[in-house]
Structures are given as structure tokens and as C-alpha cells.
Amino acid sequence: MSASASVLSVGASLNEGKKVHRILHVFRAPVGGLFRHVCDLARLQAAAGHKVGLICDSSTGGERAIEALNDLLPHLELGIVRLPMRRNPHGSDIVVVRAVARRARGIGATILHGHGAKGGAYARLAGMPSNLPSLIRAYTPHGGSYNYKPGTLRHRIYMGVERLLATRTDVFLFESEYVAGRHRRFVGGRPRTVRIVHNGIDEAEFVPVQHKADAYDLVYVGELREAKGIPVLLDALVGLHAEGRPTRLLMVGSGPDADQLAERARQLGLSGSVAFEPPQPIRAALAKGRIMVVPSLAESLPYVVLEAAAAQQPLVSTNVGGIPEIFGAAATDLVGAGDPFALKRAIVRLLDEDPAQGSARSRALGEFVQTRFSMKRMGADVLSGYAAALRVRAASIVRTPLSTLKQLPKSS
Template structure:
């Protein structure tokens, strides 16, 4: 993507708003930032001040030379909180100060801030104020349909849709959930798959004495990790004493370590903090993604691109990544099915296994281009500007005091 690309549009002033600078969502924002800055746009970030740790600090410092609109870190809570009002005011002040033309919210909390921040009219946006773009990254769309929380959050999304100029769904799965539970509406809607860089298609070189299995991601129950441990215990019981490396951080780390110990797996499971994925892939024979819900997870894209042998559950947008090979996916919440899939993959002839995952890598290369992702997001912004010009600004979020308030 270049400044003269037909999809790039006029140079814009873009603020990405999200809560936690961790995981796949943060990677997506970082990739977009680099692509958009490289295409001549002025880009800035707004995120939580208290999450991400040293790794996020390093990434933001490396990104700083490309951030013409800078980085603002303010306290943001995961769940609804009275502090959200202060965060909304901070987002609005920043947008006004830098003359933002696009407020792009990522994830449920970032989407709330980007769409509700009461920004006064900006010269660059037809109808006054920046356009509001939203990429859910799963979030509230992953709650079980029919549950109280699902009904509540879909009601909130229906209200926020009135403040949205363009939806940029990262998977057809989430776009379908939006249509089913929020409604199609008249807002510009695009499916923009996460993209992978060409360097990520280089196969990893297996480390000496690798673990049998590796998991990379958040350490929380919704990622299916209790099921993975139960599957590992079943494999041990069947005479297959496999080892597992779990890389990541999260609120359930202590509970998972305790569960592994209760299952007699203490010596078979190793925990390590979050780190770059490719060296981790090299340390495992098979990567396992046992999630209960996902949108379009980068860890699956990254592993598939690297031709890493992979067992994953049939949830969210994962079938979109596997494409014609989606029949190989495993039902979620089923430890015996997961154990059987792992055993089958480990027992497969090495040449056949390598050929199968090389084919998946080539399919991902053809369908999940980072360049295409960047151009499609910019094209979505421009469609949002055109729609805004034709219908006028979105409903006001309310009045507020002077920018210094």
C-alpha cells in the first residue's frame, strides 16, 4: 500500500482507540498503524495506561516515530465503570486537539469510547466531527446467544450502531452474528480479514528436544485450557505421556497450574510468559488452540502460515482460516475429541503431515494478505466518509463543556 494507492484515499488523521495493548487485537492495531503511516496518513493511538507491561511499552516505543498523532494512555477498565466518563472525555479532548477525522474503535471497550466520545465538529469530516469506525475483535459478540449478558450487550450494540459510520468486521462469523442479533441497518459494513506478512510464511526450524504440544495465548478458561489439560490427562492415561508448553498470561494462570497438578500433570506442563510466537512454535511439535469462542485469531493465522502442525476447535472464524480443511476442526468443550485429534496428528506419517500443513499455509497466503487488510480498512473509511456526506452526521452523543474541562 502506498500513498498513491487507489484504495488509500486522501491523507487522513486517524486515531485508533482500544483498551489493552496485548494479544491479537494489539497486533492488528500495530499492523494497521504501520500500513497507514506508510501510506501517508497521520496516525495516533489511545489505550489503557495500566495493561501490557514492559512488552507493550517496548512496542509502543518502537512505533513512536510513525505516530504523527502520538500515544495517549488513560485508565480504562475491562468492565463498565464510572471511570469510563473520564476516559470518554480524554478521548474527545485528544480527538479535538489533533483534529482527528477517523476514530477507529477496536474491541468492545474501544468501540464504546470511539463511538460515544463527544467530539465537537472537526474540519476534515463532512457533517462535523470524525467518522466512527468499529472493529469488534469478537468481544461482546461471543457471549452465548439467549443469555442475559448476550441480550444486554446486543442491545448496547444496537444503540451504538446509530453512532457508527462503518463496521469493519474481522471475520464473516462476527459479521453474521451482528446481522442476526443487532440487525443489518444502513451502516457501511465490510468484512476485512486479519492479514499476515510475507515473512511469516517461512517455516519454523524445529528446536532440539521440542515439547509435544504448545499453546500460545491468554491464560483464561474461555480459551478452553481446562479442556486441553483434561485431554492431556486422557492421553497420559492411554499411555502417551505427552508434554505441553503453555505460553502467555492471564487471570486463570494459578488455577490452571493447580488443575494440572491435581491431574498429575505437574511435571508434564510448563508455563512461560508471553513472548514472540515464532520461536515458541519451533519448540512444539503440535500447536493446540482449544478455544470455546474466537473471532479470527492471529495465533491460528500465524501457525498456519508457518506450516505448523495444528489442532484447533471449530469455533468463530477459525473455519474461515482452514477453508477446505475446516472438516479437520474439533468440537469445543470435548476433551476426548481433542485428545483423539492430537493423537491422530502425532501418528500421521511425517511426509503426509508436512504436505497437509504446507497446503494450508499456501491457502492462507492466498486469502489473508496484510496489504489487502490495510487497503480494505482505508477503503472502508472512505466509504464511511461518502455515506456521512450523503446522510449527514450520526446522532449526537450529547453536549459537554469546553475542551479543557
């Protein structure tokens, strides 16, 4: 069974004759793990009989985003709207908030589900008629503003914004225990409804990857941004070369710092040892490198680590965000972020590891991920969160005095 057919089968199994939702997912960039999460959810929810639509940015993602959205479109009865969205706060955000509100009203949305800091803000700020008491607003942070360093001005500002937006959030669907903990610590309050919904991998993805004969020693897959710890990885590579190990690295991805990172590699004398390739399917990228390195300085619950673990790819990763939740008992293998020497030591350990021992380690991690990070479970937990929030909303309506309800404006 193909991964796509498997998703549809999982989605159909979630349909238990429950109320049909009209779900509008709102997010910014159609790239990376957040985009995969939304696409998987949309397919699952559509297969379960719900009506689903998307709103996202029109200026990012390129041809790969267009292709992915076209593939998804047959599952989206409520369609796709793309409009310009800025990464950082901007005056144009007001235009987007109004567009989200218009779209939600136009399709009669019952669930407004925001993803990431920007999508979450748009979904929760969108003004809706007060005579739609059944509409709920869901929020999945995907790290977002919670990943900023505590104590910095930017972190304090964003946590203040999250505190205000929390009052307009019916259900938090945190993708990791880590982000849920950051919310409790820095935002506080008592959310109406909370669920931990780990990102899920399809059963069809749990197949060991076969490496190419000419594979690089190391492969990085993800956004080309300094915040992903790539300069640290390059420094670790310099250290490997200094020890007489002519290790080669393949960088797969795109991003705002691509040119600067290529120039840094050149300045470090690594031009002949570091190659760059554009974004591509994860298994194709993994087949080109024997060890995947995740040098991130901050993360939530990255899909790329789940996907690599499912493929039984040898992994070196930093101990940040929700990554220890993915590794479980093997989290002791993770290394501190921002430390090129620790990263180099971890890479050397895997380079020199007995093949049988390495295979056993990768197989054990894949089996652990398979038991905990199921796509079916992810879909069911999201729908459970919606249902719980709707029950809370219904109970609040029952407690509202009849005289107040009569004053609500009628729908047009």
C-alpha cells in the same frame, strides 16, 4: 526484507494520492491479536501518508507492551495516550470517554476507529462538535461482546448496547464473516457501511518454522484464561497419559487465570508434563512445540492461528468463530469446543501421522492462508471502508437543507 520493512513497503503502495486522514485508534489492552492488528494498521496507514495516533490502557501489557509501543511511536505523528481502562463496565468509563473526545478534538481527528468492545464504545460515545460533519466513527469488534453465549443475560445486555451504539457507527469493519453474521442476527438494523476485513499476515511470515530438538509434543500460545478452553486441553492431556502416551505440553502466555490453571494441572497430576513460559514472539514459541493446540471455546479470527498456519506449524483447533474461514476446505479437521475426548483424538491423529503427509497438510494450509489473508489487502480494505463512509457522510451533508447548515456552531 524484514517484516517491518515489508509492512512499510505495503503501506507505501496503498498511497494513491487520496485524502490524508487523521486517524485515532482507540482500544483497551495492548496485548494479543487485537494489539497486533492495530500496530499493523498504524504502520500501514502511516506509510500511506496518513497521520495516526493511539489511545489505550495504561495498566495492562507490561514491559512487552511498552517495548512494542516505543517501537511503533516513530510511525505515530499523532502520538500515544495511555490511561487506566477497566475490562468490564465501570464508572471510570465516563472519564475515558471524555479523554477520547478531548484527544480527538485536540488532534483534529477525521477518523475515530474503535477496536474491541471497550474501544468501540469509547470511540462511538465520545462527544464531538456538530461542526465536524466530516468525522467518521469506525468499529472493528475483534469478537468482543459478540462472543458471549446467546440467550444469557450478559449476551442480551451487550447486544442491546451494541444496538444503541450502531446508530453512532459510520462503518463496521468486521474481521470475520462469523462476527458479521452474529451482528446481523443479534443486533440487526442496516448499518450505513460494512466491510469484511480479514486479519492479514505479512509475506515475510510465510516461512516454515524449525522445531527445536528438545521440543515439547504440544504448545499452547495465548492468554491464560479458562474461556480459551485450557481446562479442556488439560483434560485431554490426562486422557493421553491414560493411554500410555506421556505427552508434554508447553503453555506460553499470561493472563488472569494463570495461577488457577497451574494449580489445576497440579491437581490432575500433570506438574511434570506441563510447563509455563511468559509471552514471547510467536515463532520462538512455535519452535518449542511440535503441534500447536487451540482449544478455544470462542474466537473471532485469531492471529495466532494465522501465524501458525503461515509457519506451517501442525495445528489442532476447535471449530469456533472465524477459525473455519482460516482453514477453508480443511475445516473438517476442526473439533467441537469443550470436548476433551474429541480434542484428544485430534491430537493423536497428528502425533501418529506420517511425517510426509503431515508436512503436506501444513504446507497446503499455509498456501491457502497466503492467498486469502494478506496484510496488503487488510490495509486496503480498511481504507476502502473509511472512504465509503466518508462518501455516505458527504452525501448526507449535500441533502441537508442550507438553513440547517447555517445553524451549526462555528469551530473555535
